[in-house]
Amino acid sequence: MNAEIIAVGSELLLGQIANTNAKFISTQLSELGINVFYHTVVGDNADRLKSAIEIAESRADLIIFSGGLGPTKDDLTKETIAGHLGLPLVFDEMALSFIEQFFAARGRGMTENNRKQALILQGSEVLANHHGMAPGMLLEKNGLTYILLPGPPKELEPMFQFEAKPKLAALLNVGRVIQSHVLRFYGIGEAELEVRIQNILDNQTNPTVAPLASDGEVTLRITAGAQNVEEAWKLIKEKEEEILAIVGEYHYGYNDDSLASKLVEMLMHNNLTISAAESLTAGLFQSELAEVPGVGASLVGGVITYTPEAKMNQLGIEKSLLDNFGIVSSECAGAMARKVREKFGTDIGVGLTGAAGPDPHDGQAPGTIWIGFSIGDSDYTHKLQLQGMRNTNRIRSVKFACSYLLRLLVEKGYRKI
Amino acid sequence: MNAEIIAVGSELLLGQIANTNAKFISTQLSELGINVFYHTVVGDNADRLKSAIEIAESRADLIIFSGGLGPTKDDLTKETIAGHLGLPLVFDEMALSFIEQFFAARGRGMTENNRKQALILQGSEVLANHHGMAPGMLLEKNGLTYILLPGPPKELEPMFQFEAKPKLAALLNVGRVIQSHVLRFYGIGEAELEVRIQNILDNQTNPTVAPLASDGEVTLRITAGAQNVEEAWKLIKEKEEEILAIVGEYHYGYNDDSLASKLVEMLMHNNLTISAAESLTAGLFQSELAEVPGVGASLVGGVITYTPEAKMNQLGIEKSLLDNFGIVSSECAGAMARKVREKFGTDIGVGLTGAAGPDPHDGQAPGTIWIGFSIGDSDYTHKLQLQGMRNTNRIRSVKFACSYLLRLLVEKGYRKI
Structure with a gap:
């Protein structure tokens, strides 16, 4: 079985929203082993939608529509399919009473166009909508399967997952x-x-x-x-x-792991505490670690020393070190790591210094970055030469810091989970 | 002129990523007054791509491709178009030397498949790629316009905006x-x-x-x-x-302003220096400010005090304050702002403390956040009660801090630019 997903809605063609429904449905179909060969997006226009349906029928066994099931006159998906397949639209009593109850519960009068949402393609199976008013549909006709889903993701996603997917799995009946x-x-x-x-x-x-x-x-x-x-x-x-x-x-x-989340996992698993002194990244390294709930068991805190004065006054780095080796240097990164570790009394100290760009910094070309680690009596430093824009360089520096530290901890014999 | 956007890549059909490129290009085209009637997504398959091209040629004047220009053998967009249009691919010397420089700068040897990225459709205009290796192309043939763009958004977006869009505007030449x-x-x-x-x-x-x-x-x-x-x-x-x-x-x-960039502009314009003490945001506030080049004139640095001990030891906040009022309190946020301002000798100090979630923190519900400012002799604090997930709460806290401080500075008579 191979599938095409047709999303209907001019808001997609205007670029107001991305077609996240096609992404969601594709993930779900791949879990069923159904190949998706095309996604199509078409606006709220009956002629162009009809043409998209004809093309899809020539190249897919399963056509899944999202959007265009609502109450307004822009919503014309089921009307167009009905016209194309020569099928009448009929009221679904259950859907109609559901819509009436929805308005009654809110003490509001139901407008006539809302009745339209209870119309379904004759012969189709209804897919219940637990998060909105428009029911979905599954129809088998001329050897093809058509599935109609509402556009809002919070309605479409549960409807696909709990209503459409089990029916598709049953249709496939492939034991694979x-x-x-x-x-x-x-x-x-x-x-x-x-x-x-x-x-x-x-x-x-x-x-x-x-x-x-x-x-x-x-x-x-x-x-x-x-x-x-x-x-x-x-x-x-x-x-x-x-x-x-x-x-x-x-x-x-x-899967969804990030370098920072793996680092936090490893720190917490080994009861290691960490602090950091950040210059070009200005807190981004620590902020990434803090995305993980419970990180307070490992992340004590740190300093942001953006200026040379802050490096001297807040960390106690000697002026002679900065003068002799420069701010963007192995020596400075190592000293930042060691000093912050001592100041915060942690097992690990991290230092990040560099020229983020776009201009050179302290004589160093943009993208020149030094990362230092202090663990026990040992200091380790790494140089990066990045080529990105300012913020790409800052983000990559944080990723490299996480990745180097992960490897260093493994080398030192700490256990991954 | 009406357009179709064809995104090429099996990762889209597998649901690994959403087609955000089509969204971006659509927004840009609507600014030029060009109608987009269809988006199509097709996988890394030459036959199906060829069929998608034929369909697009029958219904659009402008066909924009994204993806499939990279070095691997999955990348077959330009090869397929070349075959379909009967055009040879030729080496673009400029692109080739750019790619060679890229590898030389990194001290890495260039693999043979990277040379492939310098091949362009004969007769096409090159669209420069300032953020990656694969050049884009614009080709006019048989009354149709073809534009080929690389898949990664950080390459595609500037290329479209600064290379393709001006050329399209010139082609349109519509007097409006x-x-x-x-x-x-x-x-x-x-x-x-x-x-x-x-x-x-x-x-x-x-x-x-x-x-x-x-x-x-x-x-x-x-x-x-x-x-x-x-x-x-x-x-x-x-x-x-x-x-x-x-x-x-x-x-x-x-347009592309951010709250942080407007705040940095205002600080720099008024020669104001700033420091921050961050708990739940763990450096995110300062990192956002540091996205702006030259921010070192205003941002001196700050501390991240993630644990109660760090607040006491690094900032000198008294234990009795934390015991009496709690970590998530107006008093704590105000003291953090004042202490960091004194410690770093800046004009403004900012303090951020709160319960990011998902669990309560120090007895306060998730989403309870206090933001403090210290300017001269005055302290100001604001309470937020947010309802988001952990990281949404952290990001919103930073946005609120920027927006409150912008308003406070205006009230105090500082000039916006």
Whole structure:
């Protein structure tokens, strides 16, 4: 079975909203093992919608519509489908009484156009709407399956998940499940990762392996189909091992993990406390850690020393160090890490200093960044030479700091979860 | 001229990402007065992409592609278009030397597949990519216009705005210009704003006025069409005055302004220095200020005092204050602001403390936040009661801090720019 998703709504073509419904439905369909070959967006226009339906019928078995089921005259999805398929619209008594109750409960009179929402395509199965008034529909006709869903995501998402999806699974009746799993990497480019695992990418069948780059990270999605969930996961795990044997050093997590959340997990798991002294990142490193609830057990706090004076007065870094080595230097990053660790009495201190851009800073080119760590008696520093815009450089510096510290802790023998 | 946007990428059909590129391009095209009738999404498959191109050619004058220009073998947009139009791909020397420099600057060897990114459709105009390696293209052929853009939004957006859009405007050459201007508001909800300017919204023709809410802010986009730019701006400015006469107190900026960037502008313009003590926001306030280049003239630094101990040891807040009033209190926020101002010797001190959630903190419900300001001899504190998730609450706290401080400075007689 292969599917096309048609979203109806001029607001999408005007760029007022993104087509997040197609994203949601696609994720759900991929879990059922249904291929999605096209998304189409069309405005509130009957002729163009009709043409989109005809094209979809020529290339898909399953056509899912979102939007255009509401009460206003712009809403013409079911009317257009009815005209196209030569099917009458009939009142659904249950939907009608539901709408009447909705208005009665609010002490408001029901306007005539709201009755329109209770009209369904003759012969279709109703998909109940527990978060709004317009019912959804599932219709089988001429060997094709049509599903009509309302546009608002808070109505569409539960309707698809709890009403449409079980019916689709029953229609498929294939006894085959699809599972997928995302591996996250940092510190390696997409092109280099692909070259390193070229053999795996070239010879993929089941599971499939799909790379994706975003925000300086690379992910690999492993997708397997099998007779049951256990079998699918066995295939995924085998493929994962194969991949990690080659590029495991860059791997830091799965699915929705972030570098900061993995770092916090590891700190909390090992009862380690942390503080940071930040210059170019100006608090972004600590703020990222603080996205995790309960981080107060590890994150004590830190200082933001944006100016040279703040580095001297607040951290006690000596003027001679800044004069001899510069603000953007291994020595300064190391001193920031050590001084903040001592000042806050934590196990780990982190120092971040650099030239975020667009101008050079203290003689250093934009994108020159030093990251320091102080753990016990040891200091560690890393240099980055980034090429991005000011804020990309700041964000990447934080990601690199998390990733370096994760590796350093593993090397020092601390346990990952 | 009417347009179709074709986004190429299996990650869209798998639901890994939403088609935000189509949203962005649509907004931009509507500013040029170009109608968008369809969005199409197709996977990394040459046959299906070719079929999508043929359909688009039958119904649009302008076809804009996003994605599939990268180095991997999944990236086949330009190869497919080349095959379909019978045009060879040729190396663009400028793009090639740019890519070589990119790798040389990083001291990394260039892999062969990266050279592929410098191939362009013969006869096309190159659209420079200032944020990545793959150049874009604009091609006119058989009465149609084709534009090819890279997939990553941070490359596509500036390329469209600064490279493709001016060329499209020149192609249109319609003797009518469309200009638009966004007013930004904070501290008022979308529904309330709409009620307050209902008359303007009901009677709009040219200019049009479109409200949009996002991230706790509301914007109004004023769009005017006229014979020339000056005339369009005259219409926009008249409408702006009409709007600000009603809801001017909530207005803080235009277009891409942020509350933080407006605050930094005002601080720098008035030679004011600032420091901050942050608890729940853990550096986010200062990090937002640091997005603005040159902020070092105003932002000296600050402390992150995530734990009660850090508040006492690093800021010298008395235990009795925390015991009597609590960590989430007007007194604590005021003391944080005053102490950090004294410690860093700045004109302004800011204190942020609260229960970000999901759990209560020090007996206060999630979303209870106190913001303090210390300026000269005066302390000011504000309470927020937010209802969002943990990180929404943290982000909103920073926005409220910026907006309160902007208003406070205006009240104290400091000049806006």
